[in-house]
Amino acid sequence: MAFESVNPYSGRRLHRFVAFSWVKAERILGQARRAASGWAATPLPDRAAVLRRAAALLRERQDELARLLALEMGKPLRDGRAEAQKCAACCEYYADHGAAFLADEAVPTDAGRSYVRHAPLGVVLAVMPWNFPFWQAVRFAAPALIAGNVALLKPAPNVPQCALALERIWHDAGLPPAAFRTLFIEVDLVEKLIADHRVAAVTLTGSEAAGAAVAAAAGRALKKTVLELGGSDPFIVLADADLTLAARTAAQARMLNSGQSCIAAKRFIVERPVQAEFVRLLKGHLQALRYGDPLAETTDYGPLARPDLADKLSAQVADSVARGARVALAGGQPQPGATRFDPTILTNVRRGQRAYAEELFGPVALVLTARDAAHAVLLANDSDFGLGAAVWTRDAARGEAIGRQLECGAVFVNGLVKSMSELPFGGVKRSGYGRELGRAGILEFVNQQAVWVAPAARPGLARAE
Structure with a gap:
């Protein structure tokens, strides 16, 4: 090596x-x-x-x-x-x-x-x-x-x-x-x-x-x-959430380090009544980001670190779409072997798809539909991973109570999940x-x-x- x-x-x-x-x-x-x-x-x-x-x-x-x-x-x-x-x-x-x-x-x-x-x-x-x-x-x-x-x-x-x-x-x-x-x-x-x-x-x-x-x-x-x-962190958006703030934070959470972060939000679990609006807002934020040379001060996101990482991510997306996921924002690689990977949104993400079960280490946002808060918790915990999680609701006490039901090492209520010196991380x-x-x-x-x-x-x- x-x-x-x-x-x-x-x-x-x-x-x-x-x-x-x-x-x-x-x-x-x-x-x-x-x-x-x-x-x-x-x-x-x-x-x-x-x-x-x-x-x-x-x-x-x-x-x-x-x-x-x-x-x-x-x-x-x-x-x-x-x-x-x-x-x-x-x-x-x-x-x-x-x-x-x-x-x-x-x-x-x-x-x-x-x-x-x-x-x-x-x-x-x-x-x-x-x-x-x-x-x-x-x-x-x-x-x-x-x-x-x-x-x-x-x-x-x-x-x-x-x-x-x-x-x-x-x-x-x-x-x-x-x-x-x-x-x-x-x-x-x-x-x-x-x-x-x-x-x-x-x-x-x-x-x-x-x-x-x-x-x-x-x-x-x-x-x-x-x-x-690894992590496949849930980002729960309840119907009473501040959608404007939640969607803006969701874009930031998914695109941190071009999506190459264990603790990045990856699974956006959204209550059905607000899902369409949340996806619309998220899509707008992701489309506004500028790709470019990482050495340029104007660049918002750069390439993935290696071509093989982008190729794997493309395969995970393609397999999931073949099994029923829908593309709400078509990004991805311009061609195989490229390190560029533009933001992508998949909806209708369900069991049986690689996107549901695996960690997608790059700028792909996965949107899962929750019937209610209890269903959101079930979806969040239906994962082999348990690193971080976010809960979005205008009722902070309710968000904290939901957070206590999540199987993960860190819960952030109405905030961007991050590692920080003051809190244990794992x-x-x-x-x-x-x-x-x-x-x-x-x-x-x-x-x-x-x-x-x-x-x-x-x-x-x-x-x-």
Whole structure:
């Protein structure tokens, strides 16, 4: 496997990196393991200072980082800058809250003193995808590093320069070089690393197949894992919703990152009385978006990251239409092998269609008809996935009550579903397990060690033998 930058808009190869041998990967692992004890012993305020410097560098270099995102995976410049800024905010969040999250927790027992302390595990291996190359790496790295762990990043093969740019930021921020390293390794070496006793835990964001492979390897090695996998998020629109706001947000939710997001809204479950109007509004918003070169400031959405991704999406749409789905907005690829994929709306989406059961990782909005709110909940939960969900209604209390019935890791009432530093992020069912972000994210990769200290002996109670 070669790690290769290819501009998805122009098709031009930019740079090629040779995959690491096991000898090189093992050497980097050894360096990381040796660095782990020193970083764990670094006072927490000093670790926090590194995160704050990393945040400053992310903001300072946001234009450079956005350009890399545009070149390697097709993200428009303004979205790339927003990703860099989000990463900076995440670093600052853990710098600000790490001490409180990691503080000893007193627990009353029969001891003189008992508490839970939070100790780092050591080397955390991260297998990360291409769609948010900075954000998905930072949201694992910031909590792991503030907790005293060290990190090894295995990036997706098509975003190697993004991975190296992030590595430079951590090093320039003052992190010991061996405490964050990029590994250009093939899949077989991932399994070999997981089996190595010096790797303490593994986190992966990616496909179901990749998650299953990593979980199996980690299971054999008895390693802790966190998996954030696919999603087919429901976006429920009840008859009393503010349709204007719901449709505008729906377009934004579906077109985020050209639709290439696990947590993007994908299934729009709309009560029958308002479905036609909702589709009309959604169609208008999607048609107004401008396709173009991701390096142009006027571009609203760019290409998909690779031709094979667009080809797969086309096949999913074609199969669904052949099985009864109707095209309300005809977009798609101009021809097979193209990375351009224009927004598409499918209605009459039902069981037996690929669109109903599979994740469509691109700008295709699926509209399902709900008879009422109870039926909407049934449709939302009739999925193998359970990452995020949105509920739209003018009655917020009703929306919250419906949200409690949904099988997913996050529910947003009258809002755009998103990952954010303050809240735990992750899914259920085939969307994975474990949590990133929030306090839960920092606790995934620490040893929650129970400490029990005997009561002090009381004078006069000692008895001579």
